[in-house]
Amino acid sequence: xxxxxxxxxxxxxxxxxxxxxxxxxxxxxxxxxxxxxxxxxxxxxxxxxxxxxxxxxxxxxxxxxxxxxxxxxxxxxxxxxxxxxxxxxxxxxxxxxxxxxxxxxxxxxxxxxxxxxxxxxxxxxxxxxxxxxxxxxxxxxxxxxxxxxxxxxxxxxxxxxxxxxxxxxxxxxxxxxxxxxxxxxxxxxxxxxxxxxxxxxxxxxxxxxxxxxxxxxxxxxxxxxxxxxxxxxxxxxxxxxxxxxxxxxxxxxxxxxxxxxxxxxxxxxxxxxxxxxxxxxxxxxxxxxxxxxxxxxxxxxxxxxxxxxxx
Amino acid sequence: xxxxxxxxxxxxxxxxxxxxxxxxxxxxxxxxxxxxxxxxxxxxxxxxxxxxxxxxxxxxxxxxxxxxxxxxxxxxxxxxxxxxxxxxxxxxxxxxxxxxxxxxxxxxxxxxxxxxxxxxxxxxxxxxxxxxxxxxxxxxxxxxxxxxxxxxxxxxxxxxxxxxxxxxxxxxxxxxxxxxxxxxxxxxxxxxxxxxxxxxxxxxxxxxxxxxxxxxxxxxxxxxxxxxxxxxxxxxxxxxxxxxxxxxxxxxxxxxxxxxxxxxxxxxxxxxxxxxxxxxxxxxxxxxxxxxxxxxxxxxxxxxxxxxxxxxxxxxxxxxxxxxxxxxxxxxxxxxxxxxxxxxxxxxxxxxxxxxxxxxxxxxxxxxxxxxxxxxxxxxxxxxxxxxxxxxxxxxxxxxxxxxxxxxxxxxxxxxxxxxxxxxxxxxxxxxxxxxxxxxxxxxxxxxxxxxxxxxxxxxxxxxxxxxxxxxxxxxxxxxxxxxxxxxxxxxxxxxxxxxxxxxxxxxxxxxxxxxxxxxxxxxxxxxxxxxxxxxxxxxxxxxxxxxxxxxxxxxxxxxxxxxxxxxxxxx
Ligand SMILES: [Cu+2]
Ligand SMILES: [Cu+2]
Numbered sequence: 001x002x003x004x005x006x007x008x009x010x011x012x013x014x015x016x017x018x019x020x021x022x023x024x025x026x027x028x029x030x031x032x033x034x035x036x037x038x039x040x041x042x043x044x045x046x047x048x049x050x051x052x053x054x055x056x057x058x059x060x061x062x063x064x065x066x067x068x069x070x071x072x073x074x075x076x077x078x079x080x081x082x083x084x085x086x087x088x089x090x091x092x093x094x095x096x097x098x099x100x101x102x103x104x105x106x107x108x109x110x111x112x113x114x115x116x117x118x119x120x121x122x123x124x125x126x127x128x129x130x131x132x133x134x135x136x137x138x139x140x141x142x143x144x145x146x147x148x149x150x151x152x153x154x155x156x157x158x159x160x161x162x163x164x165x166x167x168x169x170x171x172x173x174x175x176x177x178x179x180x181x182x183x184x185x186x187x188x189x190x191x192x193x194x195x196x197x198x199x200x201x202x203x204x205x206x207x208x209x210x211x212x213x214x215x216x217x218x219x220x221x222x223x224x225x226x227x228x229x230x231x232x233x234x235x236x237x238x239x240x241x242x243x244x245x246x247x248x249x250x251x252x253x254x255x256x257x258x259x260x261x262x263x264x265x266x267x268x269x270x271x272x273x274x275x276x277x278x279x280x281x282x283x284x285x286x287x288x289x290x291x292x293x294x295x296x297x298x299x300x301x302x303x304x305x306x307x308x309x310x311x
Numbered sequence: 312x313x314x315x316x317x318x319x320x321x322x323x324x325x326x327x328x329x330x331x332x333x334x335x336x337x338x339x340x341x342x343x344x345x346x347x348x349x350x351x352x353x354x355x356x357x358x359x360x361x362x363x364x365x366x367x368x369x370x371x372x373x374x375x376x377x378x379x380x381x382x383x384x385x386x387x388x389x390x391x392x393x394x395x396x397x398x399x400x401x402x403x404x405x406x407x408x409x410x411x412x413x414x415x416x417x418x419x420x421x422x423x424x425x426x427x428x429x430x431x432x433x434x435x436x437x438x439x440x441x442x443x444x445x446x447x448x449x450x451x452x453x454x455x456x457x458x459x460x461x462x463x464x465x466x467x468x469x470x471x472x473x474x475x476x477x478x479x480x481x482x483x484x485x486x487x488x489x490x491x492x493x494x495x496x497x498x499x500x501x502x503x504x505x506x507x508x509x510x511x512x513x514x515x516x517x518x519x520x521x522x523x524x525x526x527x528x529x530x531x532x533x534x535x536x537x538x539x540x541x542x543x544x545x546x547x548x549x550x551x552x553x554x555x556x557x558x559x560x561x562x563x564x565x566x567x568x569x570x571x572x573x574x575x576x577x578x579x580x581x582x583x584x585x586x587x588x589x590x591x592x593x594x595x596x597x598x599x600x601x602x603x604x605x606x607x608x609x610x611x612x613x614x615x616x617x618x619x620x621x622x623x624x625x626x627x628x629x630x631x632x633x634x635x636x637x638x639x640x641x642x643x644x645x646x647x648x649x650x651x652x653x654x655x656x657x658x659x660x661x662x663x664x665x666x667x668x669x670x671x672x673x674x675x676x677x678x679x680x681x682x683x684x685x686x687x688x689x690x691x692x693x694x695x696x697x698x699x700x701x702x703x704x705x706x707x708x709x710x711x712x713x714x715x716x717x718x719x720x721x722x723x724x725x726x727x728x729x730x731x732x733x734x735x736x737x738x739x740x741x742x743x744x745x746x747x748x749x750x751x752x753x754x755x756x757x758x759x760x761x762x763x764x765x766x767x768x769x770x771x772x773x774x775x776x777x778x779x780x781x782x783x784x785x786x787x788x789x790x791x792x793x794x795x796x797x798x799x800x801x802x803x804x805x806x807x808x809x810x811x812x813x814x815x816x817x818x819x820x821x822x823x824x825x826x827x828x829x830x831x832x833x834x835x836x837x838x839x840x841x842x843x844x845x846x847x848x849x850x851x852x853x854x855x856x857x858x859x860x861x862x863x864x865x866x867x868x869x870x871x872x873x874x875x876x877x878x879x880x881x882x883x
Contacts, residue, residue: 006768022698022768029688036659036684040677043662047598048669056599056854057664066604069656070649077645080695085638087697092634141471142564144629144704148770151701155630157565158470159558162631175779179704179772181464182471184391187775285460286392 011174011195012150013167014091019151021083028076091152094165098133101126105136105143105156107289108185109228110176118208119294121226122191124176125208126168127201133165140289144180147193155180168195184241184286188231216298220306223299227292235310242288243280245310254281268304335737335835350435351838352420355442357735359416362442366408366449371800373401378759378793381786384778394776395462400452402465403482407489408449410720411578414585415496415531416445418727419524421735423500425828425836426518428509428845433502441495448489455481464774466575467542469556469567473549480549483542490535490542493581497531500524509827511847518826518851519595519608523588526612530577530584530619538574541567568630572623580619582716584612586723587654590679593726594658595852596824597673598665602852604657611650618647628699637696644694651687655680670822671745675726678753682718689714689764707767710760718756725752725803732807733821734828737835738814744806751799758792826851 006026007019101124102113112124126132136145136156145164146153154164168174178189196204214222224230232241243253249268252260256279261267270277272295275288295303336353346354377398380389389397420438424431432438455461458478463471472479504517504525517525544555545567554560556567587608595602602608624632624640658680667673689711693699702708733739762785767773771782778786820829828836831845 006765008769018697018701021695022692022701025688025692025695025698029692032688033684036655037681039659040662040680043659043665044667044669044677047662047665047667049599049666053666056666058601058855059603059660059664061604065660066607070653073652074649077648077691080691081642081645084641084695084697088637088700089634091697091700141474142468146704146770146772148701153629153700153703157558157631160631175770177770177772181395181466181468181774183462183475184395186395187391187777 008148010149010151011169011172012152013169014087015149015151017087021080021087024083025080028080094133094163095131095167098131098165099127100133100135103134103136103145103156104139104294105145105178105189106139107141107182108178108189108231110145110178110189110191111294114205114208116205116208118205120208122228123226124191124193125201125204126193126195127198128168128171128195130198131165131167133163135161135163137161141182142180143178143182143189146177146179147174148177149174150193153179168193171195171197171200185231214302216302216305217309219299220302220304220309223295223303224306227295227303229303232288241286242283245307247311249308249311255279256281256284265304265308268307269300272300272303335833336838337737337835339838348439350431350439352424352432352435352438353735353836353840355438356417356419356421358442359412359420359445362446362449363409363413363417366404367413368804370401370404370409371797373397373404375793375797377401378790380776381778382790384780384783384786386777389776391776392460392462395774396460398774399462399464400456403461403486404449404452405716406465406578406582407486408452410582410716411493412445412489412496414589414720414724414727415500415524415527415581416442418520418589418724418731419496419500419527419585422731422828423503423521423524424507425832425840426521426826426851427504427507428512428827428831428841428847429503429507430839430841432499433506434499437495437499441492441499444488444495445492448485448492451481451485451488455479455485466571467545467567468571469545469548469562469564470558472545473557473559480546483546483549487539487542487546490539493531494535494539497528497535500528501532504528509845509847513847515606515609516847516850517609518588519591519602519605519612520585520588520826522609523584523586523591523612526616527581527584529613530581530616534574534577534581534620537570538578541570541574544570565627565630565632568627569623569632572626573620576623576626577616577619579712579715580615582720584616586679586720587612589723589727589730590658590676592824592826593672593676593730594661596730596822597670597676598662598667599823599854600661600663600665600852601850601854602657603660603663604653605850605852608654608657611653614650615647618643618650622647625694625699628696629703641694641696645691648687648691648694655684655687668822670729671740671742671749672726672730672822674746674749675722675729678749679719679722679726682714682722682753682756685761686711686714686718702767704773705767706763706771706773709773710763710767713756713760713763717760722752722756725749728807730822731828732810733817734832734835736811736814737817738810739817739821740810740814741806744802748799748802748806751802752796755792755794755796755799759789759796760792762786762789762792823854825854 007022010016010019100115104111109121111119111121113119134145136154137160138156138158140158143156144153145156150166150168152164152166154162156162172195174193176191176193178186182189234240234244235246237244237246248263250263252262254260261278272292275290279287336351349355377394380387380394455478458481460475461478461482463475463479504521547553548555548557548562552560554562556562556564558564591602591608622640622644624636625644628637693702693708693711729740729745766782766785771778817834819832819834827845831841
């Protein structure tokens with residue numbers, strides 16, 4: 001990552017002013033800090049205890065000095081407060097013409113739904129040079145949507161909407177982090193913001209969500225990645241957070257309550273849309289997140305076809 | 312030559328004679344029972360010290376493990392789940408098992424009555440009871456550890472904490488109980504300061520350590536009940552499935568954050584104010600100088616304690632609270648920064664025209680000034696509304712509060728521990744080892760946490776068990792720093808243990824302190840601290856005009872006042 005020593009490269013309309021404020025406070029802090037250290041070092045050396053050294057002398061308090069070290073810092077912090085406050089208002093209020101995308105955070109992935117109805121997972125596509133407002137909510141616990149390059153962050157809450165806005169200034173791919181602790185997959189709840197020029201974005205949007213021509217298993221393979229199943233289910237037989245898909249179809253699965261069930265299409269469907277209905281033995285502590293109710297019938301069939309192929 | 316600075320040899324010889332019969336507070340009774348059921352504030356202080364030290368050791372080891380996992384990108388030796396449990400335990404044990412109770416429980420208990428010229432705290436039995444509540448709290452935390460799977464972080468944010476494993480209930484219970492220990496201790500100290508001061512010990516003659524413990528106690532008494540209520544509600548919600556904080560049941564997760572920070576921000580001052588008190592004592596004694604702006608320091612502690620209740624919302628700028636409340640919280644946050652700044656300036660000014668000795672405790676005091684300044688200015692940074700949006704929940708915040716908690720409180724505690732060690736144990740430690748350890752800790756701490764500031768402002772979120780490749784180098788520096796710091800701390804543990812058995816015997820006043828524990832008690836205090844109630848005729852830092860006397864022998868002792876020249880000699 002490039003950028004200054006302290007901050008990554010900014011890429012939104014507000015980032016440069018936020019950076020200026022950061023650097024202002026930072027330099028003021030460095031000057032104050034150096035002042036403190038120099039004063040300590042000087043006094044420590046000058047008045048070190050040594051044989052034959054002078055006796056400690058009483059010091060009369062000096063009103064001017066005292067007033068100045070109360071008033072100067074107060075003025076400084078008030079300047080900083082005022083600056084931070086004005087910027088904060090700008091950050092909080094999205095321009096009226098903003099392009100809106102709905103964001104849904106769930107353990108541990110991000111879904112983005114565009115006004116056309118197209119949905120992407122862990123990839124947010126937006127145009128540059130146009131304000132974008134994200135309306136966000138969570139399917140389960142708290143999450144937080146953070147794009148360092150845009151200097152924006154906002155908590156995402158269950159059963160409540162929160163919003164954040166930015167206007168990207170260049171075409172690139174930017175990292176998204178979840179910054180509110182949300183359990184085991186918190187560190188992998190990553191996504192990217194992909195910015196397009198206005199024309200490219202229209203083109204992307206027109207093609208997004210169109211998957212009629214893709215054969216089911218192939219679509220399933222794409223969904224396996226996009227929907228983040230890959231984070232918990234492997235295809236090579238190793239067990240990570242969830243059971244492997246290798247050899248799953250047709251086998252007899254032992255459930256948490258001791259009963260058994262043969263893995264068929266119905267069981268798979270239920271496992272995806274209502275994972276808590278039947279929990280596989282050994283996984284009761286961290287069951288599968290219940291965030292997949294939004295999948296379409298075709299997508300479900302595709303996933304099932306895909307799992308069926310993993311023998 | 313006697314090491315006592317303001318009492319005649321005759322007075323000391325008489326004390327020794329009077330006391331040859333029953334020994335000091337350690338030797339007068341030796342059975343385990345006499346320790347476990349002692350109502351002597353000094354012994355209770357030591358019980359706290361041992362328990363808190365064990366908690367610190369455990370929580371420190373958790374932190375070292377967390378840092379070790381972050382040495383190499385990707386999962387190395389900890390699964391995501393165990394990583395989350397470890398950082399949660401690090402936070403919970405550090406906060407509730409160590410940093411909140413440590414200084415008031417240990418040094419507060421040991422010193423407060425002596426500083427006031429009293430025999431004990433106002434309610435000695437309540438004091439013992441507080442200790443056992445605290446111990447029970449710590450044990451329950453450990454039980455929760457064994458039961459396993461607490462991975463909520465020390466903040467217990469809902470609704471996550473409403474869903475994770477059942478051990479969170481134990482922890483809530485533990486925190487609830489430990490909270491009561493804190494409340495009782497607070498009440499006890501407040502009453503003690505009001506009612507138990509020796510004749511002549513006016514409010515403006517109180518050592519600043521007392522002022523800081525007094526302010527802390529106010530916060531403990533007023534804020535901790537809110538924590539109790541919050542964890543109780545959490546508990547009830549889990550148990551009875553009533554919706555308070557969990558939106559799935561109709562509750563409100565933001566409400567939890569308000570409750571939590573309504574306690575936990577003032578709790579930050581419970582953690583740091585006693586440290587301020589220690590630093591005042593150290594700088595005065597090792598500069599042989601009156602504290603510059605005594606009243607400013609004393610009252611700013613009280614001001615901080617009060618204002619501290621009005622800023623909790625600065626933890627919630629991105630939580631979804633209203634813009635206007637964020638603005639107000641940010642403004643008040645700055646106002647509370649000012650008194651802390653004033654203290655730092657006053658401490659530095661105290662060194663002016665002093666006679667400064669660089670013994671281990673003073674090295675810690677100087678480290679404190681440097682580290683706490685970094686903690687303070689980074690605090691101003693995260694208080695800036697627009698900038699905090701970027702920094703919130705990143706390593707910048709982690710770096711900031713470790714500079715305050717570790718660079719502030721822990722460093723102050725280490726300074727205090729070394730300063731009062733001879734008074735508590737009657738023995739000296741190895742000074743060279745002490746200085747080396749102080750240096751290692753200073754270097755390690757900066758390496759660990761400065762890199763975290765940079766990591767955070769570059770975008771590294773906190774509570775991640777893995778990170779993107781671009782953060783590798785800084786994470787590795789931070790982990791190496793944690794080893795250097797760990798080495799320093801283990802060195803301290805080592806030479807202090809050696810000192811317990813082999814240390815040189817200490818005199819009653821090895822540093823030339825002017826507060827009552829140095830001038831009016833033996834190398835180790837007696838079971839009841841003083842043979843006669845001290846009669847106080849001067850302030851705590853009047854090294855040049857020592858005038859504390861025993862009521863009876865006022866004249867004799869005043870005659871024995873040592874002249875300045877004697878004061879100016881380095882006696883150790
Ligand atoms: Cu998260
Ligand atoms: Cu706070």
